[in-house]
Amino acid sequence: MSTAERKAREKEALKLLILKGAKKLFLERGIEQTTIRNIADEIDYSVGTVYVYFKDKNAILHDLHSIGFEELGGYFKELFSIKDPMERLKKMGFTYIKFALENTEMYDLMFIVKAPMEFIETSEKEAWNEGVGTFGALKKTVEECMNKGHFKGNSLEPLSFMIWSMVHGMCSLEIRQRTKGVKFSNPDTILFDGYNEYLKIIEKL
Amino acid sequence: MSTAERKAREKEALKLLILKGAKKLFLERGIEQTTIRNIADEIDYSVGTVYVYFKDKNAILHDLHSIGFEELGGYFKELFSIKDPMERLKKMGFTYIKFALENTEMYDLMFIVKAPMEFIETSEKEAWNEGVGTFGALKKTVEECMNKGHFKGNSLEPLSFMIWSMVHGMCSLEIRQRTKGVKFSNPDTILFDGYNEYLKIIEKL
DNA sequence: TTATTTTTTGAACAGTGTTCATTTTTTGAA
DNA sequence: TTCAAAAAATGAACACTGTTCAAAAAATAA
Numbered sequence: 001m002s003t004a005e006r007k008a009r010e011k012e013a014l015k016l017l018i019l020k021g022a023k024k025l026f027l028e029r030g031i032e033q034t035t036i037r038n039i040a041d042e043i044d045y046s047v048g049t050v051y052v053y054f055k056d057k058n059a060i061l062h063d064l065h066s067i068g069f070e071e072l073g074g075y076f077k078e079l080f081s082i083k084d085p086m087e088r089l090k091k092m093g094f095t096y097i098k099f100a101l102e103n104t105e106m107y108d109l110m111f112i113v114k115a116p117m118e119f120i121e122t123s124e125k126e127a128w129n130e131g132v133g134t135f136g137a138l139k140k141t142v143e144e145c146m147n148k149g150h151f152k153g154n155s156l157e158p159l160s161f162m163i164w165s166m167v168h169g170m171c172s173l174e175i176r177q178r179t180k181g182v183k184f185s186n187p188d189t190i191l192f193d194g195y196n197e198y199l200k201i202i203e204k205l
Numbered sequence: 206m207s208t209a210e211r212k213a214r215e216k217e218a219l220k221l222l223i224l225k226g227a228k229k230l231f232l233e234r235g236i237e238q239t240t241i242r243n244i245a246d247e248i249d250y251s252v253g254t255v256y257v258y259f260k261d262k263n264a265i266l267h268d269l270h271s272i273g274f275e276e277l278g279g280y281f282k283e284l285f286s287i288k289d290p291m292e293r294l295k296k297m298g299f300t301y302i303k304f305a306l307e308n309t310e311m312y313d314l315m316f317i318v319k320a321p322m323e324f325i326e327t328s329e330k331e332a333w334n335e336g337v338g339t340f341g342a343l344k345k346t347v348e349e350c351m352n353k354g355h356f357k358g359n360s361l362e363p364l365s366f367m368i369w370s371m372v373h374g375m376c377s378l379e380i381r382q383r384t385k386g387v388k389f390s391n392p393d394t395i396l397f398d399g400y401n402e403y404l405k406i407i408e409k410l
Numbered sequence: 411t412t413a414t415t416t417t418t419t420g421a422a423c424a425g426t427g428t429t430c431a432t433t434t435t436t437t438g439a440a
Numbered sequence: 441t442t443c444a445a446a447a448a449a450t451g452a453a454c455a456c457t458g459t460t461c462a463a464a465a466a467a468t469a470a
Contacts, residue, residue: 128386158398169374181333193363
């Protein structure tokens with residue numbers, strides 16, 4: 001192996017080290033409470049070094065948001081073995097909520113925080129591939145449902161968006177403290193209770 | 206009128222002046238780009254004065270979020286004249302989305318930004334009255350629908366939460382740039398297209 | 411007029427993201 | 441092994457943030 005190759009690998013390794021340190025601090029104290037200095041301290045490098053490997057804070061947040069989508073992919077993996085599309089669609093929403101509740105800080109970064117989208121805007125990156133791909137998986141499942149005779153009279157893309165919005169709405173209200181504020185009869189299970197109402201409805205469609 | 210009375214009125218007026226200045230800047234440049242110094246400059250007072258009238262930035266954000274709910278109340282006003290609860294429920298969601306799209310910065314503050322809820326936590330304020338009241342209006346309408354024989358087999362509170370989540374999900378995905386990322390066939394109308402799919406579904410229930 | 415109270419001020423503090431001249435380390439030809 | 445050139449790492453410095461609080465200014469009322 002050449003020196004150039006090794007250097008490239010070392011550069012990649014340090015980039016991952018920074019991301020790993022950043023993620024650790026995010027989970028420990030939250031995204032907003034984590035500073036570049038914290039991250040540099042965590043991995044025993046100086047602030048300057050962090051800026052050698054990342055253009056700015058948004059770049060770190062974007063890369064971390066991509067890692068979040070990989071983790072969501074892990075949650076989704078088992079879904080693809082489910083042949084019945086309606087069954088898969090139901091489990092997909094359930095899995096989505098489960099991911100959000102078990103990875104609140106990551107979910108926040110992926111779907112609520114502005115930084116990752118700002119990074120995409122201010123860089124030559126073509127699009128939000130992570131979001132496009134995930135929404136595509138939902139759309140494909142809804143399409144299979146329609147091909148089997150479900151959702152008569154509905155349109156694929158808007159219907160898929162509606163379903164995504166519903167699960168995202170529940171998760172984001174929870175994560176941004178709005179369910180806590182409303183004091184439900186059963187606050188600990190309101191997300192899944194709400195999702196069950198949706199299941200009852202689509203079972204008829 | 207006594208001096209004390211006048212002073213109390215003047216204090217209230219200055220508080221409102223600060224909020225007015227803050228709102229102006231929020232709409233002009235966004236919440237995150239507005240600083241206490243900006244607000245002080247805008248109304249020709251010093252930073253120190255702002256802190257005499259508000260405990261901290263969260264307190265300003267909370268009061269402004271309350272103003273947002275008053276404005277949402279204005280949008281909702283005409284709904285109460287609609288006698289048919291199903292008709293009212295449909296229009297309510299439509300109005301909610303309209304408000305969010307016409308007042309994105311305010312909607313963000315009311316339902317996404319953490320600060321107003323943090324203020325409630327760290328003060329002797331009992332609860333999120335604004336949210337409780339608004340959700341109560343939805344729940345009441347859903348209840349009337351159920352009393353008229355709709356939504357058979359569903360539970361009031363989780364169903365209402367599901368409906369709220371759906372419209373909030375659409376609005377927050379839009380406001381936090383996630384619809385832009387996903388490049389829909391018809392991005393300009395996707396919120397209302399999505400909402401129409403929901404309408405088609407509940408028409409059968 | 412003047413002592414007291416109320417209101418306003420803005421410098422100061424500890425923190426933030428970011429930059430970049432300087433130092434340290436690594437490299438590979440002599 | 442030596443040592444100039446290249447690469448990597450550094451941290452002080454800059455302009456900004458929210459927040460505090462002693463001091464100054466203004467308003468009050470005796």
